[in-house]
Amino acid sequence: MDETKKLIQAVGSTLRELRKEQxxxxxxxxxKTGVSKLTLGNIERGETNPTLGMLWKISNGLSVPLMSLLKPENEVNIWRAGEGPQITDEHGWSIEPLYSSSKDMIGMYxxxxxxxxxxxxxxxxxxxxxxxxxxAGEVHLTIGEAxxxxxxxxxxxFTATDKHVYANHSGTQAIMHLTITYK
Known part of the structure; x- marks a missing residue:
């Protein structure tokens, strides 16, 4: 089984577990999420590859860090750049989940x-x-009007509930480290 299929199945299994816990x-x-019942069922069964937007909606609806949906299986995990699971969108953005703690309500990417x-x-x-x-690179981050x-x-x-937009106006890829804390 390829890595993408394993990840899709792991997300589905974790989603079912989190949903039942709640x-x-x-x-x-x-x-709670704005994601259809049919799509959620397909994700839980590992029959569809959810978009980054869907995963954000689901994690927000469950009030858990996004990384909680991509729970690592081991107590010690090494996330080498470009080798771990990546979540991409069609607009040139991708993230690699690094760490999550539901107890501390934190996710790192x-x-x-x-x-x-x-x-x-x-x-x-x-x-x-x-x-x-x-x-690496340069990023213009718009938060609200600034x-x-x-x-x-x-x-x-910044407070991430405010509308925010990341922009890379340069000719080279920008690389960031994101830490998101949830209450």
């Missing part, structure tokens, strides 16, 4: 933004804080 039916979870691309994440649930550190230019090793912290 004593939610598929219909109730659909109402390595994010990539292709040249001349923008990415606007799904709205995060109330009380979410995001810390972005640019590791735009901040961030260069390599610059960091910014």
């Amino acid at each position: 004593r939610l039916s598929l219909e109730e979870l659909a109402a 390595r994010a990539y933004l292709m040249p001349h691309c923008t990415y606007e994440p799904e709205a995060h649930h109330s009380g979410t804080t995001e810390i972005a550190t640019v590791m 735009t901040y230019a961030l260069k390599a090793f610059d960091s910014i912290q």
Whole structure:
């Protein structure tokens, strides 16, 4: 079985487990997430590859870090750049989940933004804080009406429930480290 299929099945299994822990039916979870009952069922059975947007909606609806849906199987995990699971979208954005703790309500990610691309994440649930550190390249981050230019090793912290957009206006890929805390 290839890595993508394993990841899809692991996400489905974890989603079912989290939904049952919260004593939610598929219909109730659909109402909380905005993702259809049919799609949620397909994800749980490992029959569909959910988009990044869907995974954000589901994690927000369950009030868990996104990484909780991609639970590592071991107590010690090494996430080598470009070798772990990647979640991509059609707009030139991809993330590699690094760490998550449901107890601490935190998720850490390595994010990539292709040249001349923008990415606007799904709205995060109330009380979410995001810390972005640019590791390579340059990123313009718009939060509400203000735009901040961030260069390599610059960091910014903000309330992630505010509308925010990452933009890479350069001709080279931007790489970031994101830490998201949930309340």
